[in-house]
Amino acid sequence: MSVTRLLTKMAGSGCHVEDAGPGPTLPKVLVVGSPNVGKSLLFNRLTGRYVTVSNYPGTTVDVSRGVLKTADGRYEVVDTPGMYSLAPITDEERVSFSLLVQQEARAVIHVIDAKNIQRMLGLSLQLAEAGLPLIVALNMADEARGLGVRIDAAKLQETLGVPVVETVATTGRGIPELIGQISAVRPATRVLTNYGAALEEAVVSIVEILPGGNGISARTRALLLLQEEEEGLAWLRQNVELAKAERVLRLAGRARCALRHSVHYYAAIALKARVEKILADCATFPVARANGVRERLSRMLMRPVIGVPVLLAVLYAGLYKFVGSFGAGVLVDFLQETVFSGYITPPVTRFVEAVIPWPMLQELFVGEYGIVTLGIRYAVAIILPIVSTFFIAFSILEDSGYLPRMAMLIDRAFKKIGLTGRAVIPMVLGFGCDTMATMVTRTLETRREKIILTLLLALTIPCSAQIGVILGLLQGRPAALLTWAGFMVVVFVAAGGLLSRVLPGEGPSFYMELPPLRVPSFGNVAIKTYTRVVWYFKEVFPLFILASLFIWVGRFTGLFDLLIKGMTPLVNWIGLPDQASTAFLFGFFRRDYGAAGLYDLQKSGALNGNQLTVAVITITLFLPCVAQFLIMKKERGMKMTLLMSGAIFVLAFSGGFAANTLLNLLGITL
């Protein structure tokens, strides 16, 4: 599909939306599989919709839905987050698992990375055993062939008793065949794995007690109960009468006691043995492994001696040069000075003044805080170029496969603040948009990590819009810039260290797949950047307009002045002049908005270097924006969010106070 076609397609629908249309009545097709096997791409192929595709695991945090039209009807296709087995660990996996267990799917497409079939066929066996209407898609078949992996799909299909289709989602090969299987597929019937005498005996006796029903097979239900899977236990409570349920639990408990290891362990070994036996007949794998330039480069990047300088270079070139200098400098200047000041503001002002006779109403559109002159100008001339350049840089990094390597380099350091290297991906994303990053905290494993990262994002990571404005503000004051950056690092480490010590729960544990390095494709980077910018703009643009409106109302009702008066002592406390209150009040809407408010103060010379630094520090520590608050509420709950917001408010001003006091005590003038 061409880029332009996709772009036109998306223009109406946007992305990352939970759902856009299909009713609940259509038969469902679930797309499941391990992370990073091309599920999303396959979903796009099936539905013609677009969801973000990345070269690292854990991009799909939402369940995307779309419609597939075939010759014999319409289906609702559901793209699920990655899952490795029928025993979920992370929230993402739990989501997929619930979908499988609860939804009556017309078909379940298990997407397998063909070259890694040894590792992934186990889930196929589990899905078949569960009696689901399974279709196995051997995806990336071209890549596997390139490596010399040969799979006899017909023979595999015969052995498994379910349709097996070779596909290449990137080019669309095999997709028609896959679609052709959907209407014909029947629930799988073949039980292929023997879990050993002890487990099998327990399974048989539990199956006898369980009621027959719809959904997944009794055998799988029994195994889930033996594994003490939450989902299985909940089902038991709801669907089985108490006496029987207790008997089942007793049986399961007794079986577990007799085993030396967990049920998962034996199940895993049995599945692996079975997979190997099947593949011995159906596939051949080359002995020699590819060890080319790409592999050598990958290994170099994973050595700290080379990896760390590269990391710094990436941050410098990507973040500072491209986003900071080009995006926030060149592009912003052009849009602000040339486009807005030259072509938009004057005619609009003239037009509004000519059409609307009342100065009060004129102010709403073109005044100091007008919707056009402030709201739209900020959104389009300042935020848009910065965010776009950031997302371009991030998409390139993402598709190259560099981010997981960065994660493995940084893991040890992050353990000190209660996180793992995995957190580095949402964190880097946070430099673009904290709101988006807060959503991606879902890819972390424990609640403890999620809380720590959510707070750190809100407190210490400035988003691209803010960085842009701050870089502009502190232009020509490298010492101030350094102080600000240093202060943020200190707060980051201190807050993380403290939280990891205070919060209860086990320490985090790190594991991550390192996908092969790839050259990012122009099309994918363009589409990704586009969809992210659209998403961002949809979230942000209304807020800007709303803020202008609020300010306008506030100014005329006098509420605004009241609030500013209330803020003044706080602002003075951290050593800033009265006028800074206005900027801080804006800061409550969005922190970059507040920072932008400081622009005018700086231009008029009302702030000296120290005051500017303190103001910037305080604003950075603020909660990023209203959208962030809302996402935090969605992800962490209202109570936690209020608690965090309160803490952040206090910390922001105490941080400013500390910075001001420190600078004064040390007699530093920036």
Added chain:
Amino acid sequence: MNSLVEEALEWLYLREVERREEPESPETGRALEEALALALVERVGGGYRLTDPGRTAGRDVVRRHRLAECLLRNVVREEPEYLHEDACRFEHLFVHGLDEHICVLLGHPRKCPHGRPIPPGLCCERAVADEIKEITPLCDGRPGVNGTVVYLATRKRREIQKMMAMGIVPGAQIQLIQRSPSYVFQSGYSQFAIDRPLAAVIIVHWEIGRGRGYLAVAE
């Protein structure tokens, strides 16, 4: 040398070398007569004493017995009360270098489950000299070496599930790529990075120096 002779040598070795008791002979059995004929023991006064070759042979039997105990306890997880009895039968089976292979498999243990020392074999000395342990946790492996996962030393469900996700189950082929700052390994056609706590529970049989143990059996 039949198993009765071996028993006799073992008995003498324990008395003489480990307990340092004086030679004494309660009964003169066929086994001792045979050992005498093989010049593995000699008569001293009323009792028997091990000759040098006899001492070596006795030490070997003791070693095999205790290795058998380790195998039965650590791998097969036999209950302690049957250990000694079964090990007595096993010890006679570990011939043709099989003891060496089992020693390697167990990671050159120094003590039996009862805490008594296992006389080191050639393989143990070699392993110490080369600092090579053929079975170690992944975190102690050497980058670039291939191995097979033999065991997962954890019962934590989450950890086991992560291992499964990475294709790490007993029998899986694995290659360690690097150890710092995180542990990176190859499993199938994929690479994974893990931290030390996870790397410590993956027990791997490395392919280093494997030929020696196996060749001895082949001959």
